[in-house]
Amino acid sequence: MSTPLDSPDQGGVATLDRELEELLREEQIEPGDHERFSHYVRKEKILESAITGKPVRALCGKKWTPGRDPEKFPVCPACKEIYESLQG
Numbered sequence: 001m002s003t004p005l006d007s008p009d010q011g012g013v014a015t016l017d018r019e020l021e022e023l024l025r026e027e028q029i030e031p032g033d034h035e036r037f038s039h040y041v042r043k044e045k046i047l048e049s050a051i052t053g054k055p056v057r058a059l060c061g062k063k064w065t066p067g068r069d070p071e072k073f074p075v076c077p078a079c080k081e082i083y084e085s086l087q088g
Contacts, residue, residue, distance in 0.1 A: 038070035040079040059083055 039058030055065045060078035
């Protein structure tokens with residue numbers, strides 16, 4: 001027995017799965033030290049990520065989905081260096 005979600009002409013589960021796979025490929029989260037450091041990211045991007053769940057990109061280029069307290073980790077040296085050069 002099929003359900004409306006299984007019907008290909010109405011989108012269905014297959015379409016949602018395909019869209020999710022495309023989204024994950026587009027926003028591939030990068031492995032690295034983002035779990036060891038706090039990174040600098042624009043405040044509005046953090047808020048957007050909290051609402052949408054989309055990953056953010058730090059000044060140093062790392063891309064990840066924030067989800068932990070940045071106060072508990074040291075600042076990323078690359079982010080700090082870039083931020084200071086922009087302030088200078």
